[in-house]
Amino acid sequence: MLIQKLRNGSLGALLALSFLAGWPAAQAAAQSPSVSETARAALPAKVRDEGVLRIATSLQWAPFAYRSEKDEAVGIDISLMKVISAKLGLKFTFDDLKFPAIIPGVTSGRYHVGVDQLSMSPERLNVVDMIPYFDATSVLLIPAGKTAPDLANLCGLTFVVTQGSVQVSQLTQLSDACTAKGAKPITQQLYPSSAETLLAIANGRGDAFLTAGPQGVYISRINAKVALVKGEVPNVQRQPAGIALEKGNAAMRKAIALALASAIEDGSYKVILEEFGVASSAVPIEIVRKAAE
Numbered sequence: 001m002l003i004q005k006l007r008n009g010s011l012g013a014l015l016a017l018s019f020l021a022g023w024p025a026a027q028a029a030a031q032s033p034s035v036s037e038t039a040r041a042a043l044p045a046k047v048r049d050e051g052v053l054r055i056a057t058s059l060q061w062a063p064f065a066y067r068s069e070k071d072e073a074v075g076i077d078i079s080l081m082k083v084i085s086a087k088l089g090l091k092f093t094f095d096d097l098k099f100p101a102i103i104p105g106v107t108s109g110r111y112h113v114g115v116d117q118l119s120m121s122p123e124r125l126n127v128v129d130m131i132p133y134f135d136a137t138s139v140l141l142i143p144a145g146k147t148a149p150d151l152a153n154l155c156g157l158t159f160v161v162t163q164g165s166v167q168v169s170q171l172t173q174l175s176d177a178c179t180a181k182g183a184k185p186i187t188q189q190l191y192p193s194s195a196e197t198l199l200a201i202a203n204g205r206g207d208a209f210l211t212a213g214p215q216g217v218y219i220s221r222i223n224a225k226v227a228l229v230k231g232e233v234p235n236v237q238r239q240p241a242g243i244a245l246e247k248g249n250a251a252m253r254k255a256i257a258l259a260l261a262s263a264i265e266d267g268s269y270k271v272i273l274e275e276f277g278v279a280s281s282a283v284p285i286e287i288v289r290k291a292a293e
Helices: 011-019 037-042 045-050 076-087 099-107 166-180 194-202 213-222 250-266 268-275 285-291
Strands: 052-057 065-067 091-096 128-134 138-143 158-162 187-191 209-212 226-228 241-246
Touching: 037 250, 052 076, 052 099, 065 076, 076 091, 076 250, 076 268, 099 128, 099 241, 128 250, 128 285, 138 194, 138 213, 158 166, 158 194, 158 209, 166 187, 166 209, 187 194, 194 209, 209 213, 213 226, 241 250, 250 268, 250 285
Parallel strands: 052 091, 158 187
Antiparallel strands: 128 241, 138 209, 138 226
């Protein structure tokens, strides 16, 4: 039987539960997929013998990982990791952490993988291996009723940002471009969790929030306090989200990549993305297979 472990009690978790209480709690309708013997055989013997995949996430980031109204872990990443665990013939545990603690949890060896729409930034790839599974453009969310900014000129604006997120470096690059042309820099207000960042923009504490396209659409549809600015933010490097693993653990990387490739082949990956309305963000199987090499 599949098992699930959730750690509760943090301020971030309480804020997330409050903020997301009315959000859909959809879960992938895919049937339990069959074990991929090739993927299972690639697992490190210790993991295979223990029989459990330990997963770090942060349940404050719908539609990727969040709590349902029944206080259950749901989302794209949650459903996908359940499928991957089944492909590997493993049970699974999820630990709910502050977002900045996910990568350190993986690098320390406490967790086998980390997920939370983690962009494959150069900084992260320096410390962990990552397997791509989701691709998306960048968009802006602003407080409802606020005049939409010019997407091609964000200089001088104040952005709310989650500490440790890829948006920190993306906005730094955009700000550097502003100052290089003599314009005002972009200011960043950092928050320790995704829930607090979302509450900040909803409460008008900043001018804008930079996020992935599907995320922006999802939030704007269920939260009347924020609005989506039409169009893609230019000059933001597109970085797919990846499953984070311990750096240099070739066996684990191969096993996870083969399990994901198997999910793509049998359609269970597609079912998850379609249920959450983000099928256009699927990654091609070729780049997943490359990660298994």
